[in-house]
Amino acid sequence: MGYPSLESHLPSSHAPLLPPGIFLSISDTQASDGNFLLHHFISNYIKADQNVILVGLAGIMVHYTMVGRKLGVNLATARTKGTFHFVDGLTQLTDYAAPNKDYLPKPTTPAPEPAIPTTPSTAPRIPATRTPPAAAPPPPVLSCSPKLVDFYKFLENLIREVATGPSSRGKQLCLILDDLSVLLNCGWPCRDILALVRYLKQLVAKHNGTLITLVHADGVMSEEVSQDGLVKGVFYEADYIIDVRGLDSGGSRDVHGQLSMLHGPGYLMKQRSGQVKENEWPALTLHYKILDNNVEVFAKGYSSGVLAGNKEICTWLLNAGADVDAQTPELGATPLIRAVQQGHLDVAKLLVSYGASVEVRNSDQENIFHILAIAASKDNTVQTPDKTEKWVAMARWLLTKLDKDRRIVMLTTLDAKGRRPVDNRSGSLATLLTPPS
Amino acid sequence: MAPVLERILTGKEPSPCILVKDTLEQSGQLLGFELLNNTPKDHAIILVCAETDPVHLVGLLKGEYAISIVDAYSNPLGWTPEFESTLSSLQAVTKQPRINIASVESVSLRDVRRANKTLANTLLKQTSSFTIYFDSISPFLASSVPDTFNLLRSVTGFLSDSSRIIAVHHEDVPDADAFHPDPSKPYASNSLAHIATTLITIKSSKAIKQDQEDLRKGIVSNKEFAYLTVHGNVWDSAVCDVEHKRKSGKVARETNAYHLGSSTGDVIFVNVWDVVGDMPDIDRLDLEESQTADPAANLSFNLNLTQEQRQAKNDTVLPYLKTQESTGAIYYEPDAADDFDDDDPDEDLTI
Numbered sequence: 141m142g143y144p145s146l147e148s149h150l151p152s153s154h155a156p157l158l159p160p161g162i163f164l165s166i167s168d169t170q171a172s173d174g175n176f177l178l179h180h181f182i183s184n185y186i187k188a189d190q191n192v193i194l195v196g197l198a199g200i201m202v203h204y205t206m207v208g209r210k211l212g213v214n215l216a217t218a219r220t221k222g223t224f225h226f227v228d229g230l231t232q233l234t235d236y237a238a239p240n241k242d243y244l245p246k247p248t249t250p251a252p253e254p255a256i257p258t259t260p261s262t263a264p265r266i267p268a269t270r271t272p273p274a275a276a277p278p279p280p281v282l283s284c285s286p287k288l289v290d291f292y293k294f295l296e297n298l299i300r301e302v303a304t305g306p307s308s309r310g311k312q313l314c315l316i317l318d319d320l321s322v323l324l325n326c327g328w329p330c331r332d333i334l335a336l337v338r339y340l341k342q343l344v345a346k347h348n349g350t351l352i353t354l355v356h357a358d359g360v361m362s363e364e365v366s367q368d369g370l371v372k373g374v375f376y377e378a379d380y381i382i383d384v385r386g387l388d389s390g391g392s393r394d395v396h397g398q399l400s401m402l403h404g405p406g407y408l409m410k411q412r413s414g415q416v417k418e419n420e421w422p423a424l425t426l427h428y429k430i431l432d433n434n435v436e437v438f439a440k441g442y443s444s445g446v447l448a449g450n451k452e453i454c455t456w457l458l459n460a461g462a463d464v465d466a467q468t469p470e471l472g473a474t475p476l477i478r479a480v481q482q483g484h485l486d487v488a489k490l491l492v493s494y495g496a497s498v499e500v501r502n503s504d505q506e507n508i509f510h511i512l513a514i515a516a517s518k519d520n521t522v523q524t525p526d527k528t529e530k531w532v533a534m535a536r537w538l539l540t541k542l543d544k545d546r547r548i549v550m551l552t553t554l555d556a557k558g559r560r561p562v563d564n565r566s567g568s569l570a571t572l573l574t575p576p577s
Numbered sequence: 578m579a580p581v582l583e584r585i586l587t588g589k590e591p592s593p594c595i596l597v598k599d600t601l602e603q604s605g606q607l608l609g610f611e612l613l614n615n616t617p618k619d620h621a622i623i624l625v626c627a628e629t630d631p632v633h634l635v636g637l638l639k640g641e642y643a644i645s646i647v648d649a650y651s652n653p654l655g656w657t658p659e660f661e662s663t664l665s666s667l668q669a670v671t672k673q674p675r676i677n678i679a680s681v682e683s684v685s686l687r688d689v690r691r692a693n694k695t696l697a698n699t700l701l702k703q704t705s706s707f708t709i710y711f712d713s714i715s716p717f718l719a720s721s722v723p724d725t726f727n728l729l730r731s732v733t734g735f736l737s738d739s740s741r742i743i744a745v746h747h748e749d750v751p752d753a754d755a756f757h758p759d760p761s762k763p764y765a766s767n768s769l770a771h772i773a774t775t776l777i778t779i780k781s782s783k784a785i786k787q788d789q790e791d792l793r794k795g796i797v798s799n800k801e802f803a804y805l806t807v808h809g810n811v812w813d814s815a816v817c818d819v820e821h822k823r824k825s826g827k828v829a830r831e832t833n834a835y836h837l838g839s840s841t842g843d844v845i846f847v848n849v850w851d852v853v854g855d856m857p858d859i860d861r862l863d864l865e866e867s868q869t870a871d872p873a874a875n876l877s878f879n880l881n882l883t884q885e886q887r888q889a890k891n892d893t894v895l896p897y898l899k900t901q902e903s904t905g906a907i908y909y910e911p912d913a914a915d916d917f918d919d920d921d922p923d924e925d926l927t928i
Contacts, residue, residue, distance in 0.1 A: 167804070289656045296657070331686075331719060335654040342651065342660040359802030369719070369751040371804055375601055376628065376713075376747065381805065388801045400803075403810040405604030409629060411812045412607055413637050414841045423807045 142180030142211060145437040146428075149401060151380075151420045156184045158352075158380075160312055161345040163337075165378035165404075167357035167371060171386035172397035174354055176428075176435050178318055179204075181352055183211040186218050190312045191302050191349075195295065197229035197322040198354075210433040223311075225302060227295070233326065288323070288332040292339055303347035313349030315340060320370065321356040330366040334373040341377065357383065378404050380421055387427075399437070400425040451486050464496045472503035480508055481515045485534050498541050499550065507553050508538060509561035509573055517564055528568060535572045551575035580833040581819050583846040585775055586615050592821065594733065594742045596773035598766070600749040602809040603781040606712065608817065608835060609745040611844045613710045614639050617739070621679070621707040623699060626650045627686065628713040631662050635676060645699050646681045649692060649716065655685040686716055689724035693731055700735040711744035714769070718752035722765050729772060744769075770820075778818040782834060783808040785816055785853045813837045814852045 142156070153159050158181070168174030182204065185192045194204060201215075204226070208215040218224035295315075303313055317340075323333045337353065344351045355374050361367045375381060381402040387395060403423045410416050429436045454475075458464060465474050476496040479487040492498060501507050506514075516531035539547055551561055552575045562573040584590040595612060599605030606629070614637075616622060622642045624634055627649040635644060646667070651660040661683040668678060682699060684692040700707070709732060711717075717725040732742060752765045770776050787808060791797070814836045821829045834852040836845045882890065911917065 289654070292656055332654065335656065338650075338653055339656055339660070346660075357804055362802065362804070365751045365755045369755075372601055372747075372750050375805060376750070383803065383805065385801075385803065400807050402805050402807060403812075404805065405599075405601065405606060405810060408604045408810045408812060409606055409610075409633070409637075411840045412610075413633065423809070423811075425807050 142184045143435040143437060146180060146435065149426065149437065153420070157188055157190065157312055158350045160348045160350060162379040163341045163351045163377060164380045164382065165374050166352065166354045166382045166384065168354065168384040169356065169358045169386060172384050174382070174384035175318070176430055177382060177384065177399070178316055178352065178354060179207045179211060180435070181314060182316065183208060183213045185312070185314045186213045186215065186224060189223060190314060191223050191308055192314045192316065193225045193227065193299060193302060194316045194318065195227040195229050196318055197233065198319050200230055201226050201228065222305070222307060225298065227298065229322070233291070288328050288336055292336055295340065296343060299343055299347060303349070313344060313347050315344050315349060315351050317353040319354035319356065320374065321367070324366055324370055330369040330373065333370060334377070337374060337377055375404050377406065379406050379410060394429060395427045396429050398425050398427050398440070451490060454487050454490055458490070458494045464491060464494045465500065474500050476500065477502060477508065477511050480512050480534065483515065483530055483534065485530070485537065488534070489537070492541060498538065499546065505554070505556040507550050507561070509535070509550060510555050510559070510564065512538070513561045513564035513569065513573060516569055531569055532572060535569060539572070548575050580846045580848060581821050581829055581831045582777070582817055582833040582835070585821065586612060586846065588615070588617060590821065591739070591824070592741065592775040593736055594773050595744070595775045595777065596769055597743070597745045597777045597779065598748050599745065599779040600747065601805050602784065603779045603815050604810055605745050605777070605779040608777065608779060608815070609710070609712070609743055610634070610637060612743050613708065616640065616642065616708040619705055620740070621645065621703055621705055623647065623707055623709040625696065625709065625711045627711070627716040632667060634712065635667060635678070638676065641677070643677045643679050645679045647692070647696055647699060648681060648683045649686050652683055653686045653716070655687055658683070686720045689717055689721045689728060692717070693724065693728040696728065697731055697735070700732065706737055706739045708740065709742050711742070713747060714744045715747040715750045715752070718765050719750065720753060722752050722754045726768065733772070774822050776820040780816040780818070781808055781811065782814045782816050782852050783811045789853065812840050816849055816853065
């Protein structure tokens with residue numbers, strides 16, 4: 141499994157794979173690299189024993205193998221097994237060493253050892269050298285001419301070979317282009333690259349596959365017409381779009397950036413024709429944090445780092461004028477409610493010192509003691525003395541913040557379900573929460 | 578009165594050339610296609626596909642029409658004829674007997690002139706009135722702007738009284754001229770607006786709603802750059818600015834909106850405020866605020882005066898009133914402690 145927390149946001153019909161026949165476009169910026177998403181899909185497809193063709197225009201094989209190892213897939217074995225195919229576009233897309241006037245002759249001599257006229261040292265890295273010896277050995281340079289059509293033809297042959305191979309029956313195919321902007325930088329016109337995407341999309345769809353591309357969509361580069369045209373063209377073409385960019389507010393230790401699942405124009409027409417279910421791909425923005433061998437994806441503002449009772453951040457926010465009694469729209473929870481819920485006594489103390497109301501009630505009419513009791517009972521799946529002690533300390537401290545009358549009122553208050561705080565609790569906490577008679 | 582858009586859709590307002598202008602943020606293809614789906618029954622339909630698979634489009638058509646297809650989607654640069662849709666492939670995929678496909682032509686976007694010829698040939702074969710639909714004119718413009726205008730001109734030459742053109746144009750996609758900007762050249766999108774008898778500009782209703790919400794709250798949000806936001810391409814509604822030129826020369830401008838009950842349901846045209854809600858009246862909001870905020874309300878002490886007290890207050894003559902009557906003068910006697918300095922403070926400056 142790639143990143144489990146991302147999986148739940150992706151279309152579930154073919155999980156962990158994407159629905160076949162679609163084109164997913166990933167766009168990123170310099171500040172936040174979208175590469176990690178590609179690794180998610182690579183590892184998912186390899187683990188499900190499906191075919192993956194990776195066109196590495198921005199990285200060499202070793203890079204993908206190393207990341208793959210972190211995610212628990214061995215790309216080298218997959219490659220020998222024939223499910224993973226790597227096209228080295230970084231070193232072999234064009235050969236600048238070759239004289240420009242007569243483009244490299246396409247080698248025709250069939251040989252078990254691939255005949256590489258110009259760069260024999262790179263032979264092991266050439267992807268298609270794994271093809272059976274009977275087939276013509278591939279050119280050492282992917283594109284023997286400055287026309288992108290030759291690059292397409294090369295990919296077409298490879299895809300066809302992989303998809304119709306004897307072991308590929310019933311398998312899905314995933315073609316990944318990492319990344320399209322490189323092609324633009326290599327001097328191909330925007331129109332040709334968009335055409336390449338169109339042809340590949342049709343070809344891959346024909347072979348029950350999925351196309352995933354990465355493109356850089358920086359704001360500064362949008363002034364460049366061809367860059368602008370490429371990104372927009374890809375967005376118009378795509379069925380699904382994931383946009384990765386840095387946080388609006390700048391970097392953070394606990395949130396590395398945001399990724400937005402977007403509805404492109406193509407998605408709208410798909411929806412109209414009833415091809416996609418509602419909520420299959422809801423348009424929303426998520427935050428992510430890249431860890432050593434995983435990526436955590438969470439709803440906006442729900443970074444565990446921020447919510448894990450970070451006292452400095454809270455102080456900073458309060459000093460910056462944050463509303464200490466702000467309530468969430470649905471649940472009506474205030475920061476104090478959240479702090480108590482998660483058992484952060486120091487944060488709760490901080491909030492109260494900044495004037496947070498202890499007598500607040502959420503939209504379920506629960507007051508702070510209801511919250512505390514429920515949180516404590518949820519926490520006690522494994523009951524240990526120090527855990528109980530934590531909640532007791534919290535309750536004791538909250539009670540000191542109230543005078544006797546208000547204490548009785550709050551401990552006898554009924555929530556929307558007609559329960560008192562103590563009804564959710566037993567044990568030493570219950571004695572504390574029992575209203576004095 | 579029904580919104581202009583609805584009258585155009587139902588054919589009560591004749592409009593031979595409808596241009597739907599959109600951006601990535603809210604696609605106009607849905608509206609363009611809805612206009613196409615309401616083509617009069619006796620029309621033939623010519624689909625010029627450059628952005629959507631013709632198979633997909635034909636499958637969406639509801640009525641029984643004779644359809645000719647000009648396919649610029651499957652083989653945009655003539656690299657391989659493999660994906661070109663043929664008559665048999667289309668009929669096999671659609672499997673709907675009611676769809677009568679007259680002809681399928683494949684064109685390449687590399688050469689818009691040749692596409693023009695192909696299209697003209699298709700149009701020559703038409704015996705009845707027809708509706709021609711460009712699912713997007715932008716790929717043509719990206720290939721060549723003058724050739725595209727030639728193509729449009731030759732198509733308008735074929736238009737009889739009731740025939741019409743419906744075209745979707747992505748305003749934000751750079752056309753061929755944008756790569757070599759030339760101030761003497763007119764913008765393609767402006768020129769297109771001149772040709773069109775009805776110009777519909779699509780905007781995202783969700784983005785407008787968000788803007789209003791911000792306005793109401795008084796937030797000025799600085800928006801980070803993004804090609805597309807999460808508010809983009811909502812399926813259920815969009816705001817449409819309509820500019821309709823009547824034959825008499827009268828121009829009608831209206832802002833309408835369309836609304837969908839379900840993603841595959843019927844399109845309903847409504848007034849824009851039914852979709853995005855009323856525009857907040859800033860003046861009225863300010864006024865309300867100033868009226869509601871009465872500082873003298875709910876005080877624990879008395880700030881008001883009785884009649885008697887007010888009388889006494891007004892009658893009191895305060896000292897400053899007396900001094901106002903006489904002319905003022907300043908009496909000053911310097912004493913020894915005064916530091917009297919008649920040096921020029923700017924002495925050191927060479928002015």
